[in-house]
Amino acid sequence: SGAAAREARVLGGGSATVFPAHVVAPLDGLRAALPEGTLSYEVGADPNNELDVAGQGFALRAVCRDEAGEILASVPLAGGHIQWMGSDLPDGVTYDTLHSIEVTGTFTPRESGEHVFGTRGIGGFKVVIAGRELFEGSVEMGAATDPFEAFFGQPTERGRLELTADEPVELSVFHTVAKPEGLPIQAVGFTVLHQNPVHDPDELIARAAEAARGAETAVVVVATTERVESEGFDRADLKLPGRQDDLVRAVAAANPRTVVVVNAGSPVEMPWRDDVAAVLLSWFPGQEGGAALADVLTGAAEPGGRLPTTWPAVLEDAPVVNTTPTDGKLEYTEGVLIGYRAWEQAGRTPAYPFGHGLGYTDWTYESVTVEPAAEDGLTVTVRVRNSGSRAGRETVQVYL
Structure with missing residues (x-):
């Protein structure tokens, strides 16, 4: 369970953002590794209670045009975020000739209900979803002290639509590129945003706990979001956003064999850490994170990090x-x-x-010797034995 299980955060925000060709979420990795029909999923808690970058379910391309409307390039997108700096532009496109970008493709909802769509950025926008025009207008540059923050703008809702699960709809976001003065680098950037239907949080947690009660093992993936942990601002606290702590407590109470995967780039508070069977820190794992997680949870690989x-x-x-x-x-x-x-x-x-x-193994520290070394140094030798039944790795630490 956990929203981060189906939409993993694989990398940091801000200038740390890159655009992988594909992303394997934890849910995808586990489904591929486990026998069909043995894995069930419940959202449980979704910390993204606002617009986020269009990702899962979207199949998108960016069509770049000049002022006359001629196509300069058409490139696939891994998600709804475009951030081209300096020479990062697609082949055949220059900053001077680029006039508009159309993000086009399909969106296949995972669930039925009211879906919210939006944009972030400055310049002209025309948003058409499922044949309906949700917005057409222009956004001016804001007054933020950080020029890049002012350039990329604030997430803004552009409309809502009732959609049906597994029924794809056409999407087009036509953007007229803004080229403001004063940026330290030539940059092109805007974002197509989306939010899934909002459900009662208590009901989501109850459904996850009920599913865990009947499972052999429960896996909960919790995560920070770009709203609370990203480059460019300090964190206000170390708490997991939303109701994720409540989700872990409820699932652990229903099933003592609960594994919590923490998808974060830095420390978070874990008030439930003594109530669960295991805690696995995945950090921001990169595009193959879900496949790597499946290897660790099934025992094909050991979590050997420190x-x-x-x-x-x-x-x-x-x-x-x-x-x-x-x-x-x-x-x-x-x-x-x-x-x-x-x-x-x-x-x-x-x-x-x-x-x-x-x-996944045990280690015995059998002896330690300390001997003088050159230039008043010391040599510390430690004899370590793998006393368990599996191969593994250990890191010896010495503090002076």
Whole structure:
């Protein structure tokens, strides 16, 4: 369960965005790896309670035209987001000759109900879905202090349509390219947005818990969203957005064999961590994330990673929470008391320390020797034995 199971967040936001040729979501990866009919799915909780980039269910192309309407290029799109910087333009297209871009294709809904469509960006827009014109007009550049934020604009709803599950509809978003002065780089960018029908959150969680009750194993995928974790702004807290914590608690109460997959790029609070059978951190896994996740959950591969950061149980436990400069200055009052030293000084215990990580085997540390080395150094030798029944990997850590 979990909305992130069907629409994984495979990469970070802002300038970290790239455009993979395809994306394997966790649900797709598990369906391909497991026998047919053995996997059921419930949304459970959807943190994307607003317009998001058109993705799952959309088959799109970008048709680039010059001012006379002649086609310069037609290229496939992995999703509804176009962000071409400098020389990133498709072959045959230049910034000077490009006048309009039409995002065209089909959308096949996964569920029936009222679907919302929108755009983000400046310039002219004409939005036609299923033969109905939802919007035609122009959007001016905003007054944001960040020129790129002003250029890409705010997500804006353009219309709603009642659609039927599994019945594809034609889509066309015609965009007249804006070329404002003052940008540090020649950029072309806008986004086609979509939101699935909104359902009662309590009902969604109840349905997920009921499905988990009858399952051998329950897998919940939770995630951050670009609204709470992205390049260009600080996070306000470490909480998972929406009702995802409630979903995990309900599923774990229904099935003790619950595995939680955390799809995030940095620490999040996990108040349910002691109530579930396992927690797997997938980070932002890239386009093959769903296939890799299936390999790990089925045992074909071991989750051998170790944390490069320390994760607090709650944000307030973290040694440093104030990183906002005052009068242009940020004082590092902690001095050398950073990292694990800061936790020791505060007398607090993190939920998961730097270097933490488990796998599918057991390790025994049999001996350690410390010997002098050249230039007043030391050589530490550790004898480690894989005392379990499977191959695996281990990372030895030494703290001075």
